[in-house]
Amino acid sequence: GAAVSQSPRYKVAKRGQDVALRCDPISGHVSLFWYQQALGQGPEFLTYFQNEAQLDKSGLPSDRFFAERPEGSVSTLKIQRTQQEDSAVYLCASSPSPGTGAALGNTIYFGEGSWLTVV
């Protein structure tokens, strides 16, 4: 598609529940990023995929967070045993070039986000 699509858009989870958030990047985009944005804060990097390879997962806050992109297109972010501090907007982004590709004038396109509330 011509836009990054995320689902569900809104999710309310009970504490301790597992959740899965899906991202459909723009077709053909090599790079896929996950960010977490808490209320009133800027996005914080979670993880990066180049095609199917997860090249950086340094931002994942704990081992309860897991991401995959098995075929190099759709990605899923899974959060196990959710806690209240996991409440945030989870943003997926994609770009046509590897990495941030800044020097190449690469543009990173963000999806609308999945709003997670843990109660």
Place this chain on the structure above:
Amino acid sequence: QKEVEQNSGPLSVPEGAIASLNCTYSDRGSQSFFWYRQYSGKSPELIMSIYSNGDKEDGRFTAQLNKASQYVSLLIRDSQPSDSATYLCAVTDSGYALNFGKGTSLLVTP
């Protein structure tokens, strides 16, 4: 810890005025700098990118970079009410992560 600092605002300017948004960063290895606009409840949208010291202009927007002072700014000329949003400064080195500031809220009043 790679810090990106922005004044949270709100910055209020009258319609037609110049809005000036500022950002400082801590990592001297930073190579690329971005300004994103984010409307409430929406995703960040790239406004400007800048890689070299000096000014870069695109329409009503001008990004300014001073690597020696570790400072990047965004000027919005002829501000419009539709420019009211949160502006996020993002910085990256050669890695994969964009490091964002908390954003500055801009309000353009008619």
